[in-house]
Amino acid sequence: MGGGGRGSRSYKDLDVWQASMSLAVSVYRFTGAFPRDELFGLTSQMRRASASIPANIAEGYGRAQRRSFAQFLRIAQGSTKELETHAILASRVGLLPMDDALHVERECDRIGRMLRNLIGSLNDPGEAP
Numbered sequence: 001m002g003g004g005g006r007g008s009r010s011y012k013d014l015d016v017w018q019a020s021m022s023l024a025v026s027v028y029r030f031t032g033a034f035p036r037d038e039l040f041g042l043t044s045q046m047r048r049a050s051a052s053i054p055a056n057i058a059e060g061y062g063r064a065q066r067r068s069f070a071q072f073l074r075i076a077q078g079s080t081k082e083l084e085t086h087a088i089l090a091s092r093v094g095l096l097p098m099d100d101a102l103h104v105e106r107e108c109d110r111i112g113r114m115l116r117n118l119i120g121s122l123n124d125p126g127e128a129p
Contacts, residue, residue, distance in 0.1 A: 020111050023104070060073055073118055076115055084108040
């Protein structure tokens with residue numbers, strides 16, 4: 001499966017979508033251990049931000065125009081920063097073990113780079129849509 005752009009047959013073929021889905025699954029597992037009184041706090045925020053990344057990739061992929069796809073990828077990038085911030089906060093307040101927070105941070109950074117590369121390929125006029 002390629003990491004590429006629009007040459008993929010489905011958004012599910014995109015490496016960045018697959019990586020972001022794996023991250024979302026990890027976040028759901030990590031937050032499952034959070035106290036019940038955090039259900040509407042960091043649990044909800046982290047789950048929403050993590051699910052937003054692959055959801056925006058998929059929604060943007062379904063758009064007919066590169067420009068629109070790139071905009072959804074930028075929204076996904078914002079969600080990586082939001083999730084990273086929530087993970088740091090959760091670690092600082094003692095809800096998320098440091099190893100798990102570092103995993104989230106590393107994956108957000110990796111996915112952010114993948115998103116930037118994909119956006120760059122969409123802006124390249126020589127790249128096939």
